[in-house]
Amino acid sequence: MRFEITHEAEQYIKNNGNSAMVLLGNITGCCGGGGGMVIPEIDLRTSKDLSGYDQIIIGDINIFVDKRIDSKKKIEISLGKFLWIKSLSVELV
Numbered sequence: 001m002r003f004e005i006t007h008e009a010e011q012y013i014k015n016n017g018n019s020a021m022v023l024l025g026n027i028t029g030c031c032g033g034g035g036g037m038v039i040p041e042i043d044l045r046t047s048k049d050l051s052g053y054d055q056i057i058i059g060d061i062n063i064f065v066d067k068r069i070d071s072k073k074k075i076e077i078s079l080g081k082f083l084w085i086k087s088l089s090v091e092l093v
Contacts, residue, residue, distance in 0.1 A: 001065065002074040005058060009079040009088055016044050019062040021053065022075060022090055040069070042077060042090040 013020050025041040046064060047053070053064040065075065073092040080089050 001054070001056070001069075001071045003056065003058060003063070003077070004074060005077040006079060009077045010059060010061060012079050012086060012088065013044065013061045018060060019046050019064065020044050020077075020088065021046055021064045021066075022069065022077075023053075023066040024068055040075075040090045040092050042088045044088070 021043045023041055023043065024038050026038055050064055052067050054067055056063045056065055063077075069075070069092065076091045076093055078089050078091075080087055
């Protein structure tokens with residue numbers, strides 16, 4: 001599994017607990033269609049049950065990656081900002 005994380009995103013994770021989870025979420029309803037769509041999400045909280053995740057250590061931070069994510073995909077993590085609100089984003093390439 002390949003990772004690309006921006007310096008800003010790495011610093012943001014360090015300042016907010018040193019760990020993040022990359023998981024697969026579902027969109028349902030009118031935007032996701034009747035069957036729903038599976039999209040990657042990133043969360044600064046960690047689950048109590050990590051059995052469904054692989055732990056990746058990048059520098060000083062821990063990234064827990066959902067085992068359902070295709071290991072051939074590259075995971076790109078970046079930090080965005082809207083007005084004064086910062087948020088992490090993740091893409092599978």
